[in-house]
Amino acid sequence: xxxxxxNIQVVIAAKQFLFRFGTKTFINFIGxxxxxxxxxxxNDLDSIINAKYESNYLIFSDDVLPSDHESFFKxxxxxxxxxxxxxxGDSSLNGAACSQxxxxxxxxxxxxxxxxxxxxxxxxxxxxxxxxxxxxxxxEVDILKSVALGLSNKEIADxxxxxxxxxxxxxxxxxxxxxxKTISGLTVYALMNxxxxxxxxxx
Amino acid sequence: xxxxxxxxxxxxINYSMNKNLPITANMIMADVIHLDYSLIPIVGRFDxxxxxxxxxxxxVCEQKDINIWFFLEILNSYHNHDYFPKKQLQNFSVGLIxxxxxxxxxxxxxxxxxxxxxxxxxxxxxxxxxxxxxLQLLKTFFIEYVGELKSHLNFExxxxxxxxxxxxxxxxxxxxxxxxxxxxxxxxxxxxxxxxDDLEEKLFDMKNLILKYMPPVINKNLxxxxxxxxxxxxxxxxDHTRIENKVLIPKVKLLExxxxxxxxxx
Numbered sequence: 001x002x003x004x005x006x007n008i009q010v011v012i013a014a015k016q017f018l019f020r021f022g023t024k025t026f027i028n029f030i031g032x033x034x035x036x037x038x039x040x041x042x043n044d045l046d047s048i049i050n051a052k053y054e055s056n057y058l059i060f061s062d063d064v065l066p067s068d069h070e071s072f073f074k075x076x077x078x079x080x081x082x083x084x085x086x087x088x089g090d091s092s093l094n095g096a097a098c099s100q101x102x103x104x105x106x107x108x109x110x111x112x113x114x115x116x117x118x119x120x121x122x123x124x125x126x127x128x129x130x131x132x133x134x135x136x137x138x139x140e141v142d143i144l145k146s147v148a149l150g151l152s153n154k155e156i157a158d159x160x161x162x163x164x165x166x167x168x169x170x171x172x173x174x175x176x177x178x179x180x181k182t183i184s185g186l187t188v189y190a191l192m193n194x195x196x197x198x199x200x201x202x203x
Numbered sequence: 204x205x206x207x208x209x210x211x212x213x214x215x216i217n218y219s220m221n222k223n224l225p226i227t228a229n230m231i232m233a234d235v236i237h238l239d240y241s242l243i244p245i246v247g248r249f250d251x252x253x254x255x256x257x258x259x260x261x262x263v264c265e266q267k268d269i270n271i272w273f274f275l276e277i278l279n280s281y282h283n284h285d286y287f288p289k290k291q292l293q294n295f296s297v298g299l300i301x302x303x304x305x306x307x308x309x310x311x312x313x314x315x316x317x318x319x320x321x322x323x324x325x326x327x328x329x330x331x332x333x334x335x336x337x338l339q340l341l342k343t344f345f346i347e348y349v350g351e352l353k354s355h356l357n358f359e360x361x362x363x364x365x366x367x368x369x370x371x372x373x374x375x376x377x378x379x380x381x382x383x384x385x386x387x388x389x390x391x392x393x394x395x396x397x398x399x400d401d402l403e404e405k406l407f408d409m410k411n412l413i414l415k416y417m418p419p420v421i422n423k424n425l426x427x428x429x430x431x432x433x434x435x436x437x438x439x440x441x442d443h444t445r446i447e448n449k450v451l452i453p454k455v456k457l458l459e460x461x462x463x464x465x466x467x468x469x
Contacts, residue, residue, distance in 0.1 A: 179415060184347055185408030188340045192416060 007054040008034035014061035015040050023059055023088075030112060032119050042066070046079045056082065057119070062089025073097040086118050135177050141195060143170040147183060148190035149200055226278045228261040228271055235260060239282050244439070248306050249274060273299050276450065281442050297371035297458065300451050301364040307443055308356040315436050316349050322429040329422045337418035344412070348405045355402055367451070370458040379462050387459045403444075406437050 010027060012020045020038045027034070034057070037048055042064050049056045058080075065087070066072050074097070076085070085098035100118050102111065136144065146156040153171075157164045180186050190196045226235055232255045236243060255263050264271040273295040279286045323345060327338045366386060373379045410433050413426070420426050 179411040180408045181404045182408050184344060185405065185412060188344050188408075188412055189416060191340055192337050192412075192418065 008032070008057065009037065009050055009053040009055075010034045010057045010059060011037045011039060011045065011048055012059050013039045013042055013045065013064050015063045016061070019061050019088075026111070026115060027119075030115050030119070040064070042072070045076070049080050049083050055084070056080065057084050057086065059086045059088065059118075062087065065089070070097065084118065086115075136174060140170055140174050140177070143167065144174055144186060144190055145195050147171065147174075148187040148196045150183075226260070226275060226282060228259065228264075228275065230260050232258055232260050232263045235278065241438075242278055242281060244310070245277060245281050248303065248310060270295050270299055273303070277303065277446065280446055280450065284442075284445070296375075297451075297454055298368050300454065301367055304443070304447065304451065305360050305364060308360060311436070311439075312353060312356065315432070315439075316352070319345065319429065319432050319436065320349075322425060322432060326420055326422065326425050326429065329425065330418075330420055334418040334420070338420075341409070341412060344405075345409060348402075348409060351405065352402055367455050367458075370455060370462065374458050374461055377465075379466060384462070384466060387462060403437070403440065406433065406440070409433060410437065 010032075012023050014020050014023070020040075024036055024038070027036070035053070039045070039048065042060070045058070049058065073085075076083075077097075084100070086100045086102065087098045088102045088104060090104055100114060102114050106114070142160060143156060146159060151159065153164050153167050156167045160167075174186070175181055178186070178189060180189055187196075187201055191198060191201065225238065232246075232251075236246070249267065249269055251263060251267055251269075258266070260275070261271055263269075264274055276295075323338070323342050327335055327342060330338050369383055370387075373383055410430070413430055413433070417426065
């Protein structure tokens with residue numbers, strides 16, 4: 001198995017010693033040789049995760065996870081956008097907004113595979129559930145919202161301080177990216193993805 | 204005559220086209236379906252029941268009092284998208300075309316649309332609670348589309364087809380009312396040609412909304428059926444529009460021209 005260069009830091013956050021030790025051993029077992037820091041809570045994570053390293057990884061057990069894990073992940077991602085996160089816990093946490101998730105009682109072959117994926121696969125910055133958010137740019141989302149709210153091209157141009165020509169270009173791009181042509185189709189899409197509320201949409 | 208060479212070429216092309224027509228009067232009807240089973244609903248629109256044994260197309264048409272040339276035109280137009288009827292246009296009255304087209308409209312509104320509606324309703328009923336509102340959006344979108352489809356088809360049934368039929372009668376009887384003459388001048392068939400394509404976009408969007416952005420459903424089969432029916436409907440509509448554009452409209456333009464010419468010769 002190949003080893004990767006140790007300009008990497010892995011932070012292991014778990015309350016239990018055995019978990020941290022086991023994880024440390026497992027990392028070496030799969031051929032990664034990073035600098036490892038062990039902590040028993042999620043306090044001060046931001047200061048530990050070090051921009052000096054080429055790559056930062058955080059492996060943590062669900063016993064250090066706060067009950068409001070959604071806002072924890074949001075905050076963490078904001079402060080450490082380039083740090084890959086791996087959560088190991090019980091099945092009820094599947095779907096938490098970390099890069100990767102492993103169930104406690106995973107069989108060892110799967111465990112190896114998942115750890116390898118975690119370390120060796122290239123990091124995709126925004127791995128949130130809404131992959132649609134990557135499809136449209138922020139600007140395009142703004143234009144989409146205005147279209148769904150029933151604004152004319154001129155009104156959209158005025159609202160966003162751009163030319164009508166630019167509005168039309170954005171709309172063309174949105175249609176091309178999404179594959180939806182009609183205004184009502186775009187409105188449905190916007191509603192489905194919660195870009196606008198049902199009450200806001202004029203019918 | 205200067206044009207005779209061109210005429211010879213046109214006749215030759217027509218002749219070879221006819222030779223190459225896959226569906227002909229002497230074919231066994233059952234074999235036509237074996238050749239292209241997408242023709243099943245088309246055959247049904249002519250009120251032809253299955254169980255026709257080994258009868259030929261000609262025999263089936265004779266039995267049901269169907270104009271054999273028109274029937275073949277329609278079948279071949281659906282079967283081969285590049286098929287472009289030319290000489291045959293002279294062979295049947297425009298009333299035949301409008302009757303076929305309005306039967307097709309009935310088929311869409313009384314069968315296809317309710318089928319799809321039911322599929323969507325079932326999907327919503329069987330979906331998990333949190334996905335219902337998104338599926339409901341699809342239903343609303345579909346209802347909107349049906350509204351537009353209905354008004355387009357009703358416009359055709361109530362305004363376009365009667366106009367076309369009046370043209371046919373005028374040419375047959377030689378009597379052209381002043382009103383009809385004015386209609387031809389002011390609202391000729393060309394305007395109708397332009398409005399034809401907008402309906403397709405909504406249906407296209409409906410397909411993509413389901414295909415790409417569908418909220419999760421419990422009953423995958425239902426979802427597959429729905430998607431399938433939407434694709435089918437779209438294809439049928441595209442073919443239907445092609446018939447209107449390639450069979451009806453050229454015929455009507457001919458009639459309009461004829462009437463205007465006789466009028467001018469007064």
